[in-house]
Amino acid sequence: MTLPDAEPLLTTWYLEMRDPAAxxxxxxxxxxxxxxxxxxxxxxxxxxxxxxxxxxxWTDKLEGDQQTWRALVESDAHRTFVAWHRGAVAGYFELYRPDGRNVEILYFGLAPGFIGMGFGGPLLSHALACAWAWPGCERVWVHTCSLDHPAALANYRSRGMTVYHEEVSGD
Structure with a gap:
C-alpha cells in the first residue's frame, strides 16, 4: 500500500530588533x-x-485586491528602496510603519542572478538602518518562512534580529 504524499510542513519565523545598537x-x-x-x-x-x-x-499579492495593495504602496506609512548593480535591479525592500512606531520589512530580496554575490547581508543591513532612521521607530520586525532562500533566516539573525514567534503549518 502506498501512502499519499504528505503536505510539507511550512515554518514561519517572526523576527524583531528592538534596539538599533543590535x-x-x-x-x-x-x-x-x-x-x-x-x-x-x-x-x-x-x-x-x-x-x-x-x-x-510570492503570489498572494498578485491574486488579491489590487486597489488595496495600491493604497498601501501610496500611503505615507510605506517606503520602497531599490538596489542597483551596474545599472540593473539587484534587489529591493519595502518598509511599512502603519502605527508610527513598529517598522515592518514588508518585502526584502534579491533578483535572480544576484543571489550568491554577497549582496544579501549588506542590503539587509541597509534596510534595517533605513528602518531605524525613520523618526519614531521603536522596533523593526520581519517574517520569513521555509519557502524562502535557505540563507534568509540566518541572514536576519546574523544582522542582529531575534526570533520572537514561530508557526508550523501543513501537518
Whole structure:
C-alpha cells in the first residue's frame, strides 16, 4: 500500500530588533547602490514583487485586491528602496510603519542572478538602518518562512534580529 504524499510542513519565523545598537551591519559594496523611490509607483512595486518573489512563490499579492495593495504602496506609512548593480535591479525592500512606531520589512530580496554575490547581508543591513532612521521607530520586525532562500533566516539573525514567534503549518 502506498501512502499519499504528505503536505510539507511550512515554518514561519517572526523576527524583531528592538534596539538599533543590535544591528551587526555589513557595508554596501561600492558596486551596489540603493535609492529610495520617493514618488510611489504601484506598478514598480508590482514589478519588483514579481521579479524578486517569483522564485520564492510570492503570489498572494498578485491574486488579491489590487486597489488595496495600491493604497498601501501610496500611503505615507510605506517606503520602497531599490538596489542597483551596474545599472540593473539587484534587489529591493519595502518598509511599512502603519502605527508610527513598529517598522515592518514588508518585502526584502534579491533578483535572480544576484543571489550568491554577497549582496544579501549588506542590503539587509541597509534596510534595517533605513528602518531605524525613520523618526519614531521603536522596533523593526520581519517574517520569513521555509519557502524562502535557505540563507534568509540566518541572514536576519546574523544582522542582529531575534526570533520572537514561530508557526508550523501543513501537518
Amino acid at each position: 544591528l551587526d551591519a555589513r557595508p554596501l559594496p561600492p558596486t551596489l547602490a540603493v535609492a529610495e523611490c520617493e514618488i510611489p509607483q504601484f506598478e514598480l512595486n508590482r514589478f519588483l514583487y514579481q521579479l524578486v518573489g517569483a522564485q520564492w512563490q
